Amino acid sequence: MSMRRRLVRVLARPLVLAAAVSALSAGSTAPVAADSVVIGGFPVEASDSPWTVALSSRDRFGGTRAGQFCGGVAVGHSTVLTAAHCLGKEVLGGPPERVSDLRVIAGRTNLLSGRDGLEVAVRETWVNPAYDGVSNVGDFAVITLAQPLPAGSAIAMAADGDPAYAVGGGATVYGWGDTSGAGEYSNSLRAARVRVLPDALCEDAYPGGADGTYDARSMLCAGEVQGGRDACQGDSGGPLVAQGRLIGLVSWGIGCGRAGNPGVYVRVSDIIRTLGWTRG
Incomplete structure (x- = not known):
C-alpha cells in the first residue's frame, strides 16, 4: 500500500x-x-539559509x-x-x-x-x-x-523562464522533517541535494487518482531517479533552492526517497503568476 x-x-x-x-x-x-525532514541529507546552519x-x-x-x-x-x-x-x-x-x-x-x-x-x-x-x-x-x-525579519532573511523567487528550473540542474531542499521515512524527526536543520527532474517522470509516477495528480504547470518534479535523497514528512512548505533562488515548496509524493516516486514541489513561478507578483 x-x-x-x-x-x-x-x-x-x-x-x-x-x-x-x-x-x-x-x-x-x-x-x-x-x-517530517530530509532523507539522505546533511546538517546545515540556519545562518547558511x-x-x-x-x-x-x-x-x-x-x-x-x-x-x-x-x-x-x-x-x-x-x-x-x-x-x-x-x-x-x-x-x-x-x-x-x-x-x-x-x-x-x-x-x-x-x-x-x-x-x-x-x-x-x-x-x-x-x-x-x-x-x-x-x-x-x-x-x-x-x-x-507581525514584525519583520532581519535584513538578509529573504530569498529571491525564480520567475518563469529562469534557468534555475533547467531539467538536470542541481537543487537543495531544507527542513527539520523525517530523516528516515520511519518517523525519525531531526532536531536540527538539514538539507539534501537533489536534481530537477523531467515532468514526464512525475507524470508517469502520479497520473491521477487517490495519490494525487502531477500538473506540470503548477508543480515541479525533483529528487533522484534512483531514489535515496528526498524531502519527507515534516518538511512540507519548506524551500527547494537552485542557483541561489527559490524554485519550489515541498508539497507531496509517495513514500520518501523511493525510486520511481520523486518529490513533487509547488512551482514558485506559478505562485508568482497566480498572485500577480512582479518580483522574482
Missing part, C-alpha cells in the same frame, strides 16, 4: 494527528510533528521541538510562503486564525535550543482558495508576520 506524503501522504496524516491529540490529552511534551523557517504551535504539537510541524520560506521581510495543507483544519484542528500560539521560527538551527533566532507571531494568513486537496494543485499559502 502506498504512503502518500505531505501532511499528508495519506496514511501518515491521520496517524500523525491521532498521535498529536493523544499526546496533548495526556499532557505530554513529546515532539509530535505534523509533517536564513530564509528557511519553521512553523510552530506548542499547544498543538508539544514543546520539545518548539512545536515545529511544517517548514516555510521567507520571501520578504514580513512574508513567508508555506504549503496550503500545512494551514488546513486537518493539521491545525481549525482555521489558523484560531491557533493563538502559531509562530514562525527563524534563525534557529536546533529546535531544542529555544534560545537562538526569533519566534515571530503571525499577523495574517492567506490560503490559496484554489487549492485542491485531492489533486494537490495550488498547494501554497502566504503568511504575513
Whole structure:
C-alpha cells in the first residue's frame, strides 16, 4: 500500500494527528510533528539559509521541538510562503486564525535550543482558495508576520523562464522533517541535494487518482531517479533552492526517497503568476 506524503501522504496524516491529540490529552511534551525532514541529507546552519523557517504551535504539537510541524520560506521581510495543507483544519484542528500560539521560527538551527533566532507571531494568513486537496494543485499559502525579519532573511523567487528550473540542474531542499521515512524527526536543520527532474517522470509516477495528480504547470518534479535523497514528512512548505533562488515548496509524493516516486514541489513561478507578483 502506498504512503502518500505531505501532511499528508495519506496514511501518515491521520496517524500523525491521532498521535498529536493523544499526546496533548495526556499532557505530554513529546515532539509530535505534523509533517517530517530530509532523507539522505546533511546538517546545515540556519545562518547558511536564513530564509528557511519553521512553523510552530506548542499547544498543538508539544514543546520539545518548539512545536515545529511544517517548514516555510521567507520571501520578504514580513512574508513567508508555506504549503496550503500545512494551514488546513486537518493539521491545525481549525482555521489558523484560531491557533493563538502559531509562530514562525527563524534563525534557529536546533529546535531544542529555544534560545537562538526569533519566534515571530503571525499577523495574517492567506490560503490559496484554489487549492485542491485531492489533486494537490495550488498547494501554497502566504503568511504575513507581525514584525519583520532581519535584513538578509529573504530569498529571491525564480520567475518563469529562469534557468534555475533547467531539467538536470542541481537543487537543495531544507527542513527539520523525517530523516528516515520511519518517523525519525531531526532536531536540527538539514538539507539534501537533489536534481530537477523531467515532468514526464512525475507524470508517469502520479497520473491521477487517490495519490494525487502531477500538473506540470503548477508543480515541479525533483529528487533522484534512483531514489535515496528526498524531502519527507515534516518538511512540507519548506524551500527547494537552485542557483541561489527559490524554485519550489515541498508539497507531496509517495513514500520518501523511493525510486520511481520523486518529490513533487509547488512551482514558485506559478505562485508568482497566480498572485500577480512582479518580483522574482
